[in-house]
Amino acid sequence: MQALAYNTQLFFVALIFLLVSLLISTFKILREYERGVIFMLGRFYRVKGPGLIIVIPLVQQMVRVDLRTVVMDVPTQDVISRDNVSVQVNAVIYFRVIDAQKAIINVEDFLQATSQLAQTTLRSVLGQHELDEMLANRDMLNTDIQSILDSRTDGWGIKVSNVEIKHVDLNETMVRAIARQAEAERIRRAKVIHASGEMEASAKLVEAAQNLKKSPNAILLRYLQTLTEIAGEKNSTILFPLPMDLLKGVLNRVSDQEETPAKKTED
Structure with a gap:
């Protein structure tokens, strides 16, 4: 009898512990910047949050999604410009999830997918421009890359807000060539300015000579x-x-x- 009573007590303790565990797992707390994608028996049910939500154990499953802006570094990419110059370019992109349902259902890993898409888009867009445009028109290139990424990630529920090209690295030979080009351009400007000054001075000298002649x-x-x-x-x-x-x-x-x-x- 004592053994039976002991087993009965042990059974009730285990049952109470199981019920408490199920009760605790039923209630979930989501922060203001989090959403929960709920699946019921494997099918999409709804998006819940933020705050306190109820998830039925063994019947419903929840996937947390962070809605804050993600800052992602794009690894350095080897790019060949339209004028056949090899450069190394890296960038940073800013994006966030605006539709948690699409971000979970339509793509396996939206972070990895966005990173790979950013790398290919960076190489594709920069390869259509010359080196001078990469160095001088970064704002235009940033806008082009951002618009392309934003349109392609729209089906994933992701909004790309900004893209910034950080570095455009050149080899030493190209750096020296650009330096010689800049020096030649400055010499040309100096000669043009000097010639313009000589022309203005000669006009004034002619005017002075005419006055002295009188x-x-x-x-x-x-x-x-x-x-x-x-x-x-x-x-x-x-x-x-x-x-x-x-x-x-x-x-x-x-x-x-x-x-x-x-x-x-x-x-």
């Missing part, structure tokens, strides 16, 4: 001003041009004096 004394004043500027530098030797107009009178007088004795001798 007043002969102005040329003499400008000449004296130049001498004053040179003398102010305290140079031991001063070289300055001598206008031939100032020497015409002296040369004419010398030639007249040479001609006068010659005429006297003939007489």
Whole structure:
């Protein structure tokens, strides 16, 4: 009798423990950013949450889905641009689940699927552009990749909000070539600017010469001003041009004096 009573007590304890375990497993708590996809006997039933929900043990199963934005690094990809330049590019994508039912039912692992799709899309889009466009128009490329990913993951219940290309790595040969190209471009701009300055200066000099031509004394004043500027530098030797107009009178007088004795001798 004692053994029977002991077994009966043990049975009731085990039964109570089982009932408590089932009761505990029946109630689930989902956070604000979580949703529970409920399957009843293997078929989709409904999406529940957040808060306290009831899941019938052995009849219903729940799969948790996080609705927060996921930041995913896209591994470095070897890309050949349209102008046949090999580069290594990596990026980061921001996405979140907006439909928990599609994210669980329509794809096996939406995180892995999104990662693989991002890698292939990155190579495909960048391969259609030249190297200069990759370096200068990153915003346009980010928008193109984001729109393609967003449209292809719509059936998975995923919204791709942003894509950012982080690094475009070039080999040393290409870096040197780009540096030479940039240097040549800067030299070209410097020559163009210098030529433009010479053209503007020549136009001003022509205008100044025309003004000086109207007043002969102005040329003499400008000449004296130049001498004053040179003398102010305290140079031991001063070289300055001598206008031939100032020497015409002296040369004419010398030639007249040479001609006068010659005429006297003939007489």
